Amino acid sequence: METDIDFSQLKIPNHVGIIVDGNGRWAKERGLTRMQGHDAGFENLKSLAKHMLKRGVKVASFYVFSTENFKRSAEEVGHLMDIFVTLYKRNLRDFMENNIKVIFSGRDEPLPKKVMAARDELVEQTKNNTGGIVNFCLNYGGRAEIVDAVKKLAADGVDIANLTEEQFGKYLYQDLPDVDFMIRTSGELRLSNFMLWQNSYAEFYFPETKFPDFHEADFDRAIVEYTKRDRRFGMIKNA
Ligand code: IPE
Ligand code: IPE
Ligand code: MG
Numbered sequence: 001m002e003t004d005i006d007f008s009q010l011k012i013p014n015h016v017g018i019i020v021d022g023n024g025r026w027a028k029e030r031g032l033t034r035m036q037g038h039d040a041g042f043e044n045l046k047s048l049a050k051h052m053l054k055r056g057v058k059v060a061s062f063y064v065f066s067t068e069n070f071k072r073s074a075e076e077v078g079h080l081m082d083i084f085v086t087l088y089k090r091n092l093r094d095f096m097e098n099n100i101k102v103i104f105s106g107r108d109e110p111l112p113k114k115v116m117a118a119r120d121e122l123v124e125q126t127k128n129n130t131g132g133i134v135n136f137c138l139n140y141g142g143r144a145e146i147v148d149a150v151k152k153l154a155a156d157g158v159d160i161a162n163l164t165e166e167q168f169g170k171y172l173y174q175d176l177p178d179v180d181f182m183i184r185t186s187g188e189l190r191l192s193n194f195m196l197w198q199n200s201y202a203e204f205y206f207p208e209t210k211f212p213d214f215h216e217a218d219f220d221r222a223i224v225e226y227t228k229r230d231r232r233f234g235m236i237k238n239a
Contacts, residue, residue: 005220011227012056013180017202019063019194020045022186022210029210035079040212042083046091050098051216053132055223059176060134063194067107067141081112084138088118092125099131105173106140107148135174142196145173172197181226183219185211203229 020041027037045062052060064084070077088102095102102122111119119138149171153160158167169175179195179202187208191199205222207214230237 005224007055009227010223012223013203013226014057015059015061015177015179015181015198016052016057017061017063017179017182017195017199018048019182019184019188019192020211021184021188023212025186026210026212034076037212038076038080038083042087044212044215046087046094048214048216048219049100049134052219053098053100053134055219058132060132061105061137061176061179061195061198062134063137063140063192065106065138065140066193067139067144068193070110070139081115084115085118088115088122092122095122095126095134096129099129100126101129101131101133102126103133103135103174104138105135105145106138107144108139111139133176135176137194140173140194142191142193145195146197148173169197178202181205181222183207183222185209185214201231201233203231 023037023041024034025037026040027034042064045064049060049062065080069080104119104123108116115138119136149168152171153163153168176198178200179198182191182194182199182202183205184190184194185207187206189206203226205225207218207222209218
């Protein structure tokens with residue numbers, strides 16, 4: 001399917017953000033439970049992440065659980081937390097074999113201890129890997145991140161009067177380059193609190209495909225679309 005794409009002609013975004021969405025609706029369409037939808041979605045995430053880095057993406061940020069998602073039923077939240085533990089534990093070897101560095105963005109509270117332990121172990125083990133970064137936005141909120149950055153600035157006694165954007169960016173959960181390309185699956189046209197600061201100049205892409213069905217070839221099609229975008233950053237080009 002992807003053989004007709006000439007990848008040497010494509011622009012590869014440095015940092016891709018993905019809002020993992022549509023697991024529940026994907027399951028409903030098939031008469032399955034929302035939990036089964038999440039199982040399918042997170043199974044897909046592993047192969048997609050590897051594929052993205054193979055294409056030359058340097059940072060892949062996956063929005064997998066928002067601060068607001070704690071408002072869902074205890075059954076669903078519990079199932080998702082179990083998935084994260086499994087995902088982080090079972091795939092440690094796979095991340096190592098693929099030289100992938102795994103990092104996280106988000107708050108600790110009220111994550112279960114077992115999730116934080118699996119998270120911390122994965123971060124520790126993969127910290128020296130150099131084959132690209134997977135950033136899990138887990139218990140993440142864009143506004144919470146900005147508020148937390150301000151608190152850290154205050155605690156450090158930073159000279160606010162002379163604060164620069166660059167300096168502020170270093171106080172976010174992770175010191176990452178801006179998002180170049182933001183993909184939200186399942187046809188929803190909103191950010192839902194995802195990387196508000198980092199998405200400032202990102203190109204947005206909203207495929208109808210629900211996340212469990214968003215595979216390697218769909219990502220390649222997204223990159224073809226990204227290549228066509230004219231990123232101007234406020235400048236007049238070709239004048
Ligand atoms: C995204 O799928 C997964 C998470 C939010 C963790 P949803 O659960 O939001 O699926 P829909 O939007 O209900 O289809
Ligand atoms: C956003 O998806 C959060 C994640 C994908 C982790 P939601 O499905 O929770 O967002 P809304 O409620 O449709 O805005
Ligand atoms: Mg959703």
